[in-house]
Amino acid sequence: MTVDRDPRSVLESYYEYVDAGDTDALLELFADDIRYERPGQGAIDGIDELRTFYEHDRPLEDGSHEVDRMIVDDNYAAVRGRFSGVQDGDDIAFGFADHHEFDDDGLIVDRWSYTDRDTV
Structure with missing residues (x-):
């Protein structure tokens, strides 16, 4: 897939x-040298660790994000929104703030990622 490389897209x-x-x-x-941090959890370093996270370690089983606000300033962006889905078989919903x-x-x-839950 071809993605427009501006941060918002x-x-x-x-x-x-x-x-x-x-x-x-x-x-x-x-x-390739992505660093993904989630306070209270170990950092993810590099594209291989990120693949492992999304394919095997991400505790969210299903769901969707609803973006309330996205602010882009040059090569930085902040996103605020809500996620609803399933974690450990239970329906969940929480707010999030992501910074990129x-x-x-x-490329990111x-x-x-900051959420109002301890583990996501």
């Missing part, structure tokens, strides 16, 4: 792909 694609479970398309949005940094090729090189 990349992030719109990100939420679409993650909700669809399309790991291959999702990983094309990230730089993009490299010069328009740093990602931070």
Whole structure:
């Protein structure tokens, strides 16, 4: 799939792909040296660890993101929204704030996720 590499388009694609479970398309949005941090949990370093996370370790089994606000400033973006889905067989819903940094090729090189749940 071809994705417009401006940050807003990349992030719109990100939420679409993650909700669809399309790991291959999702990983094309990230730089090989991606660092993904989720406070209270171990950092994910590199595209291989990110693949493992999305294919095997992500505790959310199903669901969708609803973006309330996206602010883009050059190579940085902040997104606020809500997620509803399934975790450990239970229906869940929570708010999130994601922050992203993009490299010069328009790929996500740093990602931070903050939620009002301890483990996602």
